[in-house]
Amino acid sequence: MLVTGASGIGAAVARRCLDEGARVFVVDRDDERVADLRGELPGLSGLAADLAGEVGAEAAVTGAVGALGGLDVLVNVAGLSGRRFGDGPVHEATAAGWDAVMDNNARSTFLMCRFALGPMLRQRRGAIVNTGSVLAYAPAAAHFATHAYAASKGAIHALTKSMAAAYARDGVRVNAVAPGLIATPMSERAQGDPEILAYLRERQPLTGAPGAPEDVAAAIVYLVSDEARFVTGSVLEVAGGWSVAG
Numbered sequence: 001m002l003v004t005g006a007s008g009i010g011a012a013v014a015r016r017c018l019d020e021g022a023r024v025f026v027v028d029r030d031d032e033r034v035a036d037l038r039g040e041l042p043g044l045s046g047l048a049a050d051l052a053g054e055v056g057a058e059a060a061v062t063g064a065v066g067a068l069g070g071l072d073v074l075v076n077v078a079g080l081s082g083r084r085f086g087d088g089p090v091h092e093a094t095a096a097g098w099d100a101v102m103d104n105n106a107r108s109t110f111l112m113c114r115f116a117l118g119p120m121l122r123q124r125r126g127a128i129v130n131t132g133s134v135l136a137y138a139p140a141a142a143h144f145a146t147h148a149y150a151a152s153k154g155a156i157h158a159l160t161k162s163m164a165a166a167y168a169r170d171g172v173r174v175n176a177v178a179p180g181l182i183a184t185p186m187s188e189r190a191q192g193d194p195e196i197l198a199y200l201r202e203r204q205p206l207t208g209a210p211g212a213p214e215d216v217a218a219a220i221v222y223l224v225s226d227e228a229r230f231v232t233g234s235v236l237e238v239a240g241g242w243s244v245a246g
């Protein structure tokens with residue numbers, strides 16, 4: 001199993017899958033995060049690479065195939081929130097912000113799928129899970145107005161469905177998760193903002209609080225497992241009721 005992202009949700013997926021006996025290869029652009037997770041989890045293999053570029057994405061897949069002896073499962077979790085690059089509401093967002101977010105979220109997901117499909121199509125078996133967001137289809141204008149981010153996640157949902165349709169007859173399943181606000185390093189700003197925490201009490205009514213990375217990992221583990229052998233093209237919301245709250 002190849003997991004992108006050695007922090008937050010990606011790290012939770014790696015921990016859970018190793019616990020269940022899977023062989024896991026992790027890739028992140030941040031080499032310290034890869035090293036820390038490998039230090040914590042003996043048996044984990046991995047490397048550092050920038051997945052927004054073809055060279056890094058290809059190296060990630062080649063490295064995983066070499067370390068694991070093949071590739072059955074790809075879990076695309078790596079991504080970023082682009083506020084610091086200039087993402088924001090459209091009238092204020094910069095083109096550089098748009099590009100950074102599209103590159104690191106949508107382009108990296110596309111490239112990883114493209115390279116992983118090689119071995120999967122040859123063996124006529126594979127499962128891919130991509131990471132979208134509730135913000136792609138259920139916005140929260142007052143608190144999460146990063147419009148390039150929402151667009152990048154919408155692109156990931158659309159890519160997921162198009163690929164699911166195209167590769168179903170080849171034995172490759174493609175699904176996505178759409179998390180709500182999850183307590184990870186990415187959402188530190190939101191976790192420390194009392195107004196956002198008050199908002200979550202209404203918007204994520206199951207708990208009234210941020211979700212845990214393990215909540216998303218559990219959904220991903222289901223989608224890549226044989227329990228989901230009849231499931232493809234779905235976007236599974238893991239968000240405490242975000243899109244039905246109100």
Ligand SMILES: NC(=O)c1ccc[n+]([C@@H]2O[C@H](COP(=O)([O-])OP(=O)(O)OC[C@H]3O[C@@H](n4cnc5c(N)ncnc54)[C@H](O)[C@@H]3O)[C@@H](O)[C@H]2O)c1
Pocket residue numbers: 004005006007008009010027028029030033049050051052077078079080081103104108131132133134178179180181182183184185186187
């Ligand atoms: N945390 C949330 O509230 C939340 C909500 C909805 C969706 N998501 C999505 O979940 C995914 C994981 O986020 P997280 O919360 O675990 O965040 P995180 O910041 O803890 O982890 C994301 C990791 O992706 C890596 N990364 C980013 N761009 C990369 C690239 N081009 N190449 C290689 N690695 C790269 C980062 O270095 C980081 O370690 C992201 O796609 C994010 O958009 C998160």
